[in-house]
Amino acid sequence: MSYKKEYDVIIIGAGPSGVKSALTCSKKGLKVLIIDSNGNSGGQIYRAPPKSYIKKSKKTLEENLIQLKFSEDLTKNNIDTAYNHTVWQVSPGFKIDAFNENGTIQWNTKNLIVATGTYEKIIPFDGWTTPGVIGLAACTILLKAHQTIPGNKIVLAGNGPLLISVAYYILKFGGKVDAIVDTSSKFEWIKSMISLIFNPKNFIQGISWLLKIIFSRVPIYSNSLINKVSKKENGISVEIQNIKNKQIKELTTEVLAVGHGLTPSTDISRLLKIDHSYDDLKGGWIPKLDKYFKSSMKGLYIVGDGSGISGAIAAEEKGELAAYSILKDLKLIGEIEFENNTSKVIKKLKRYEIFAKGIAKLNATPQSLIENISNNTVICRCEDITKKDIIHAVENGARNLNQIKSWTRFGMGPCQGRTCQYSVAKIASEHLRCNIKDLSYLTGRTPLRPFPLDKAIGDYEYEEITKVEAAPL
Amino acid sequence: MNNIDIAVIGGGINGSSTALHLAKNGLKVCVIDKDSICRGASGVNAGTLTMHMTRAKLIPFAKKGWELWMNTEKWLSNNIDVKKKNGLCLAFTEEEEKLLNERSQIRKEYGADINIISKSEALKIDPNINNKIKCAAFCEMDGYVSANQTGDAYTKALKENNVEIIENFEVSKINNSNNNYEIIDVHGKKINANKIVLAAGVYLEKILKLVDINIKIKCFPQQLIVTERMPELLKTVITVAHGKLSLKQFENGTVLIGGGWPGKGNIENGYNETIPENLIGNMRLACHAIPNLKNSRVSRVWLGLEAETDDAMPIIGELPNLKNAFIIGSIHSGYTSGPYMGKLLSEKILGNDVDLSMFDIRRLMN
Amino acid sequence: MFFFDIITSSLNIKIKKRWTLLHETVNLRIHDYFERGKKVKIIVNDDTIEAFEGECLSVVLFITNKKNLRTSPKLKENRGMFCMMGSCQECVVLLDGKKVTSCNIFIKDGMEIKTGNLNEL
Numbered sequence: 001m002s003y004k005k006e007y008d009v010i011i012i013g014a015g016p017s018g019v020k021s022a023l024t025c026s027k028k029g030l031k032v033l034i035i036d037s038n039g040n041s042g043g044q045i046y047r048a049p050p051k052s053y054i055k056k057s058k059k060t061l062e063e064n065l066i067q068l069k070f071s072e073d074l075t076k077n078n079i080d081t082a083y084n085h086t087v088w089q090v091s092p093g094f095k096i097d098a099f100n101e102n103g104t105i106q107w108n109t110k111n112l113i114v115a116t117g118t119y120e121k122i123i124p125f126d127g128w129t130t131p132g133v134i135g136l137a138a139c140t141i142l143l144k145a146h147q148t149i150p151g152n153k154i155v156l157a158g159n160g161p162l163l164i165s166v167a168y169y170i171l172k173f174g175g176k177v178d179a180i181v182d183t184s185s186k187f188e189w190i191k192s193m194i195s196l197i198f199n200p201k202n203f204i205q206g207i208s209w210l211l212k213i214i215f216s217r218v219p220i221y222s223n224s225l226i227n228k229v230s231k232k233e234n235g236i237s238v239e240i241q242n243i244k245n246k247q248i249k250e251l252t253t254e255v256l257a258v259g260h261g262l263t264p265s266t267d268i269s270r271l272l273k274i275d276h277s278y279d280d281l282k283g284g285w286i287p288k289l290d291k292y293f294k295s296s297m298k299g300l301y302i303v304g305d306g307s308g309i310s311g312a313i314a315a316e317e318k319g320e321l322a323a324y325s326i327l328k329d330l331k332l333i334g335e336i337e338f339e340n341n342t343s344k345v346i347k348k349l350k351r352y353e354i355f356a357k358g359i360a361k362l363n364a365t366p367q368s369l370i371e372n373i374s375n376n377t378v379i380c381r382c383e384d385i386t387k388k389d390i391i392h393a394v395e396n397g398a399r400n401l402n403q404i405k406s407w408t409r410f411g412m413g414p415c416q417g418r419t420c421q422y423s424v425a426k427i428a429s430e431h432l433r434c435n436i437k438d439l440s441y442l443t444g445r446t447p448l449r450p451f452p453l454d455k456a457i458g459d460y461e462y463e464e465i466t467k468v469e470a471a472p473l
Numbered sequence: 474m475n476n477i478d479i480a481v482i483g484g485g486i487n488g489s490s491t492a493l494h495l496a497k498n499g500l501k502v503c504v505i506d507k508d509s510i511c512r513g514a515s516g517v518n519a520g521t522l523t524m525h526m527t528r529a530k531l532i533p534f535a536k537k538g539w540e541l542w543m544n545t546e547k548w549l550s551n552n553i554d555v556k557k558k559n560g561l562c563l564a565f566t567e568e569e570e571k572l573l574n575e576r577s578q579i580r581k582e583y584g585a586d587i588n589i590i591s592k593s594e595a596l597k598i599d600p601n602i603n604n605k606i607k608c609a610a611f612c613e614m615d616g617y618v619s620a621n622q623t624g625d626a627y628t629k630a631l632k633e634n635n636v637e638i639i640e641n642f643e644v645s646k647i648n649n650s651n652n653n654y655e656i657i658d659v660h661g662k663k664i665n666a667n668k669i670v671l672a673a674g675v676y677l678e679k680i681l682k683l684v685d686i687n688i689k690i691k692c693f694p695q696q697l698i699v700t701e702r703m704p705e706l707l708k709t710v711i712t713v714a715h716g717k718l719s720l721k722q723f724e725n726g727t728v729l730i731g732g733g734w735p736g737k738g739n740i741e742n743g744y745n746e747t748i749p750e751n752l753i754g755n756m757r758l759a760c761h762a763i764p765n766l767k768n769s770r771v772s773r774v775w776l777g778l779e780a781e782t783d784d785a786m787p788i789i790g791e792l793p794n795l796k797n798a799f800i801i802g803s804i805h806s807g808y809t810s811g812p813y814m815g816k817l818l819s820e821k822i823l824g825n826d827v828d829l830s831m832f833d834i835r836r837l838m839n
Numbered sequence: 840m841f842f843f844d845i846i847t848s849s850l851n852i853k854i855k856k857r858w859t860l861l862h863e864t865v866n867l868r869i870h871d872y873f874e875r876g877k878k879v880k881i882i883v884n885d886d887t888i889e890a891f892e893g894e895c896l897s898v899v900l901f902i903t904n905k906k907n908l909r910t911s912p913k914l915k916e917n918r919g920m921f922c923m924m925g926s927c928q929e930c931v932v933l934l935d936g937k938k939v940t941s942c943n944i945f946i947k948d949g950m951e952i953k954t955g956n957l958n959e960l
Contacts, residue, residue: 037925037943044924050945052876052893059871086925089749097749106749119926129929131906131919138923146898147869173869231917273744381921381929384913403509406516406621414701414772414928419921446747450701450770450928454937457757457767462565465757471716471733472785472805473529473576701928701938702912704958725912726958768937 002105007033007080009326010096010109012087012268015043016312017304017319018115019070024323026077028332033107034079035098037086037449041074042067043117043304044137045312047145063144088447090114090268092297099451103458111326113301114269115319118262118283118309119418122158123369123426124377124387127229128258132236136162136259140169149175151254155238157181157226158259160363161206166257167218168209177218178253181240183260183366185223202355221249225372229256243368261363263422264306270444272297278437281360282308284422285441292325292342293318301325309360314352317345370426379427380420382413387427394428400440401425414450417442477503477637479822480656480666482644482680484510486808487801488672489627490815491822493548496634498823503637505656505664510631510638511624513674517777518808519697519731520620521719522555524585524612525562525712527806529576530786530831532583534817538810539614545626548812550633553618553626554724560615561595562587562712563606563762569714570607576714577610587612599709601763615710617721617729620808639664644673647683649795668797668822675740675780677788677802684795688788688837690803693779694738695731696747698755700769702726711762718758720766728766730759736776745776781805782837789818789832800834867902879948884955890946897923897930897941900954908932908941910956933957 009025011018014036022034034041040048046067074081082098085105089097094112098105120137122128134142134150136158142150143166154170155178156163167177182189213220227241227248238256240249262283266276269287274295276285286308289295293303301322304315321342328338373379375388385408393407401417401424404410410424411417417424421442429436479495481488484506496502504510522542527535541548542555564573577587587610595602595609602609631638642662647669648655656664673680678690703726711720718732734755738745752774760766782788782803792798801818804810821827868875876892883905890899897920900908907917909931921929923942930941933953941952953960 049873050893050895052891052945053873054876056870056872056874061872064872089747089752091746091749095749104753119924120922129911129916129918131908131917134901134920135922138921141923142898143869146895147873148898148902149867149869150901151867175867378911378914378916381911381918381927384911384916407625412773414770414931415926416773419927446749446752446774447771449925450772450938450940452770452937452939453700453756453760454767456753456771457760458753460757462761465754465761471526473579702958703938704960768933770938 002103004105004107006108007031008109008330009033009111009113010035010094010107011113011115012090012096013043013115013117013304013306014038014041014070014081014083015045015115015117015304015315016070017315018043018113019074020316020319021113021115021303021323022079023073023077024320025326026079028327030327030330030332032079033082033109034074035082035085035087035096037084039083040067041070041081044141046070047141049145049147053147061144086449088449088451090271090448092272094299099455101455103455111299111301113303113319113322113326114306115304116265116268116306118264118305121260121263121283121365121422122258122419123260123365124373124379124420124423125226125228125369126374126377129378129381130229130231130236132231132254133229133256133258136166136257137262139166139257143169143173149173150257152176153178153235153254155179155181155251155253155256156258157256158261159183159366160259160261161359162259164206164209164213167213171212171216171218177213177216178251179240180213180218180220181224181226182220182222183225183243183369184362188362225369226256226258227372241372243366260365260369262305262309264308266306266441267418267444267448269295269302270441271446271448272300273444274300276441279308280436281357281364291321291346293322294325309363310353310356311359314349314356317349317352320345321349365426370430373423373427379423380408380410380413380417382415382419383409385410390424390427391431394431399432400438401428401442402440404428405442411442416445477501477664477666479668479670480505480654480664481670481672482656483672483674483676483802484627484638484640485513485515485672485674486511486623486627486811487674487804487815488670489631490812491670491672491801491818492636492815493627493630493634494816494819495822496631496636498819501635503639503664503666504631505639505642505644507641507643507676509624509640511627514777514779515623515808515811516621517697517775518620519719519721519729520618520808521710521712521721521731522616522618522809523560523710523712523719523806524580524587524614525560525610526716526719527580527585527809528785529579529583531805531810532580532585534810534813535806536584536614538813539616541812541816542616542618542809548630549626550630553622555616555618556724557616558721559598559709560612560712561599561602561709562610562714563595563602564608564714565603565606565761567607573608573610573714585612586614599707601707601765602711603762603764617710617723618808619723644680644683649684652796654797669799670818670822671792671798671800672802674802675778677780677800681800684792684798686792686834686838688834689783691781691783692738692740693733693781694736694745694776695779696734696736696752696755696774696776698730698752698759698771698774700728700730700766701772703728703769706765706769707763713758713762718755718762720759720762727772728769730755732758733779738776738778740778747774747776784837787814787832788834788837789814790821790829790834793835793838879946881946881948881950881952883952892946892948894946895942896932896944896946896950896952899946900941905954908954915956931957933960
């Protein structure tokens, strides 16, 4: 393991909020390190194309431009970057342990900003594990970062504005969208449009996307969900069900991209055992933070969508606030400068939050999705635990997620419950008719990602390891 | 709750085994636990059933415990995965070879059927081990239990034997009057019993204070590492000469790496934290023993707390200066011998002639 | 005769592409913005395939219709790429004998990939 020197501030996650934090901190001469498991800055929303992709023409996607600016700014401000590094443990104090293709490394800092973003929420349905079914965010990453359409024919399903964005880009790049399946009704869409007005740029963009979709005659199924997917010889069969009248429409397509909103990544905050509160509109469990995104643990800040879903623009503001708070604590800025800078940002953030709330209502998990999960549907994909298994544990007395995990093995696989924890909680609270927050959340554990043993052990001399006392006889 | 003959405070493997045997002999028993039963060390330990790491003096007890584990249908009903496996204890250096020879000899004298075998013999038994070993110790009496199933298994067995299980009951006071014990929890709930058994694991020091007995019980947070499911990587249960490694592969393909590498923990607030350097050390040792382990990835790490007295020997028997009060705990390799130790104590409580003098708590008191 | 030639010659081109340029997928890959990297050879389940250096392994396998990457432990279901964020662990394959999440792996010359029931290969 190699030990690198201490940094004034370490930021985990080089998405919009992490980068903004880094830039703000570096302006007062702090030594800053930003870490990301991807090969570049940008996070998921502005995910950069792989390094081997060489720019061909002047044409570019807006997201790629934003990402390039991030990288430029990080370099200009002498911020150290550790890309392709996966953080596997964070210890209080703080010690950050990470691995990359060469082995392990440990950094120290007294100020840690966690900007690890979100995971996509996908509520299970029959056949959701069939290869060819991918997340909606996954589809976006394929389009924007990997420059590929996932298949010749695609069905998009879920809820929220991401559906429209993805459909637009698939059509723009010459793909065919066989259907858009949206759980919201057309009326719910119009309601949320009102809050979109607070962000005119997004609003106009949204309208233009919608127009392209309508002119391309893409069938839109509102108030509908995916009932079942099964493998066919020439693709996958998708059953679309109307939530109200239960009518089913079946079609054969190549790829189904489905997403039901985002949920904050709380891996690190749960590992560090800080308090969380439950807010479904903000994505589920969120860490308890003050208005500058400082947690109850000294020196620990959680920014971006990981503090609660508010969107990419708001994420930058959150990162900035946390950075100012650190600068004030380190006495690098005075009270007045702090107040001036932060009050401006807080005002901006409030506006974005209103916009975010409107989007959030569209992203809220409709009850119909939970009710549609059949008993034999796999919920925990890593361990093949079905809804039946979860209900069985609950009926035998399991009363919180950790207990359900202990009795069923859900969440014990390599994804550690990231993919299924939300759905298990929904299923269990539904069955128990209890408040979902009474089930608590899974205890955070090391490693934060599956830790390859070949990287973990690195090069060593056997004699080094055995510098331990022999166990007593 | 009326007419409880005996209340067992602490529902881990020691307390639950004691309770089970007492109930099978007709006593009205209740098991009290501040959480759910077997959620402490009993539910999170490595589950290794080996003679190679057992303290030499405890080998006769571990052997009896091993026999019980191999026949759970006779006393624990069913529903717990127990596997008999060969156990290999490896030596990689000359120093370790010497240590292994010495220790195996001593363990053999205490009754463990351990024999030193050559490198080629060891590789025949398990071709997956590192061919750089100097020699190995071999014992057929080895294997493992899936420790996370302990709570479920004991809950069923205790209920079948009419034992009352009282969970989420954190004992804060023990009153003793008129041949009766009154056990009170933090919320004021009361349980009355004629006899008590203190089996509170790492909380024994705290519970003993409630009956005015002061002894030091050390608490060691230990790290456990489990990989994702893998194809067959080892055929045996692996340990090493200096005792700081245990390796086993479950039926589901996951490999559990243990060996008592310390983490950080605090029993006051339940806080625990892993020490990355110790995780890496443990992983290095594991991959050194089974080189192909390098192809796998660690899924998760957790910590368990192990209790130990000043002389690292168990405390089992009557409590001095108290009538009808007993204790069981701090048993090294306690998971293996727990079922048997619980049986022994239950025999003692029933009035049978059992020699528990070597575990007498008085040796630790001033 | 003329039509027959066109048909056979176009068939020939298709067959040739299947063996050597399985990875071409011209109609799925967007070519407007970026060049592809240099051509290299990788081995997938003992088949040698030409691929483009630096592209994401799970994406390459997905769009060339090799969507089944691993097998689930109890139900033995086929599983494949799902989240593209390195989180869900569904895209795990064997790379040179080691388990890796293929969505974090980028094509390099000579890579040996195995997919399928990874614990029984």
